Amino acid sequence: MSTLQQMDHSSLQHLHEKTKKELDAIKKENLSLNMARGKPSAEQLQLSLELLDSVTSKNIGDNFSVLNYGMVDGLPEAKALFKDLLEVDTEEILIGGNASLNIMHDLISKALIKGVIDSETPWGKEDAIKFICPVPGYDRHFTICEQYDIEMISVEMLNDGPDMDKVEELVRNDASIKGMWSVPKYSNPEGITYSDEVVERLAKMETKAKDFKIFWDNAYAIHDLTDHPPKLKNILEACKKHGNPNRVFMFASTSKMTFPGSGVAVVAASRENISFIKEQLSVQTIGPDKVNQLRHVRFFENYSNLLEHMKKHAEIMKPKFDAVIEILHSKLDSYGIATWAEPDGGYFISLDTMDGCASEVIHLAKEAGVTLTGAGAAFPYGKDPRDRNIRIAPSFPSLEEVEKAIDVLCTCIILVSTKKLL
Numbered sequence: 001m002s003t004l005q006q007m008d009h010s011s012l013q014h015l016h017e018k019t020k021k022e023l024d025a026i027k028k029e030n031l032s033l034n035m036a037r038g039k040p041s042a043e044q045l046q047l048s049l050e051l052l053d054s055v056t057s058k059n060i061g062d063n064f065s066v067l068n069y070g071m072v073d074g075l076p077e078a079k080a081l082f083k084d085l086l087e088v089d090t091e092e093i094l095i096g097g098n099a100s101l102n103i104m105h106d107l108i109s110k111a112l113i114k115g116v117i118d119s120e121t122p123w124g125k126e127d128a129i130k131f132i133c134p135v136p137g138y139d140r141h142f143t144i145c146e147q148y149d150i151e152m153i154s155v156e157m158l159n160d161g162p163d164m165d166k167v168e169e170l171v172r173n174d175a176s177i178k179g180m181w182s183v184p185k186y187s188n189p190e191g192i193t194y195s196d197e198v199v200e201r202l203a204k205m206e207t208k209a210k211d212f213k214i215f216w217d218n219a220y221a222i223h224d225l226t227d228h229p230p231k232l233k234n235i236l237e238a239c240k241k242h243g244n245p246n247r248v249f250m251f252a253s254t255s256k257m258t259f260p261g262s263g264v265a266v267v268a269a270s271r272e273n274i275s276f277i278k279e280q281l282s283v284q285t286i287g288p289d290k291v292n293q294l295r296h297v298r299f300f301e302n303y304s305n306l307l308e309h310m311k312k313h314a315e316i317m318k319p320k321f322d323a324v325i326e327i328l329h330s331k332l333d334s335y336g337i338a339t340w341a342e343p344d345g346g347y348f349i350s351l352d353t354m355d356g357c358a359s360e361v362i363h364l365a366k367e368a369g370v371t372l373t374g375a376g377a378a379f380p381y382g383k384d385p386r387d388r389n390i391r392i393a394p395s396f397p398s399l400e401e402v403e404k405a406i407d408v409l410c411t412c413i414i415l416v417s418t419k420k421l422l
Helices: 009-027 042-053 076-086 100-114 139-147 164-173 196-204 235-241 271-284 290-300 303-335 358-367 399-421
Strands: 033-035 093-095 130-135 151-158 177-182 213-217 248-253 265-268 349-352 370-372 389-392
Touching (some): 009 399, 033 399, 042 290, 042 303, 076 093, 076 248, 076 290, 076 303, 093 271, 100 139, 100 213, 100 265, 100 271, 130 139, 130 164, 139 151, 164 177, 164 196, 196 235, 235 248, 290 303, 303 349, 303 399, 358 370, 358 389, 358 399, 370 389, 370 399, 389 399
Parallel strands (some): 033 370, 130 151, 130 177, 177 213, 213 248
Antiparallel strands (some): 093 265, 248 265
């Protein structure tokens, strides 16, 4: 079969009209399918229901310190459980509430007011503050920057992580660049894991800002879909080795392990950074929800059990990812109008249409009853300069719904692509 670019006008017109009729028929089905966010499915949430029974009035025992004020940095037992998630010591970790995004937001807002540990001036008193944003990337990271008028500089993601030549050039020459966002394993949305070389270069690069910080959002650290997952190099150890121990803040949470609404969030960093964060946090709160932390400790007991628990998630997730990839190949391969990632884990599949097509594809899909992440969401200020990226989030719907939604998506891509070429 010819690609769309190879088709003559008559063939393109015929395919366009045929596809339009198919989409019109789909609209009559009155579908209501949502693939806008990477939410765990009901089946995944059910894996952790017993966690809710792990701490009750009958079994709390003499753990009254859990019920009282104190331990602003979290339960020692929770630190012992989650330290292996980010490969740190218990002195290099702080356990918080249910959302790592909340910790990231707090660290940035406090940096603007008070600075970070190696700041001479609070960030908010600088003439300008900028962050490097690998793209496509995580929209909620960008929203924090936009909220606080932090200028975002897009850097393209390559097959092994962000374009490090560009990153190094930027941070070497601009003192107003204070930070960089990173989702280093199964990046959102492309599913890329940073190579050892990229991690090393981030750890050792020269930065004009002495208080430059990497916000290392390792949200999918153990969200593997394969028995042989990629190994992410420990950036904190690399930073120590290169004389920059305070450069990185590392984040993770159980939001996609247990319950997004009542998980446990983690920040890890150098001991000096953790002490600095703890001192600030003690002004903000007298302690986190230690009962919920204890629930997680009792439910998992140890890190090996946590890894086994994540295999159950993979059993639910992998068929959905496989279905997306199979349908994309089946429907679009021969036309040469889209490319997509085939990740080994994480929560998303990134698809690129022909330039200038993504917005209309997403609009048509919504009219047909399939809600996708908004066009441009994976870029700063919500603007995809090539209007081509679509983030597919297959976790929440059932397998049958995923198959139907991707079939609709492919129909919309073909219709918009033929229209563009006519």
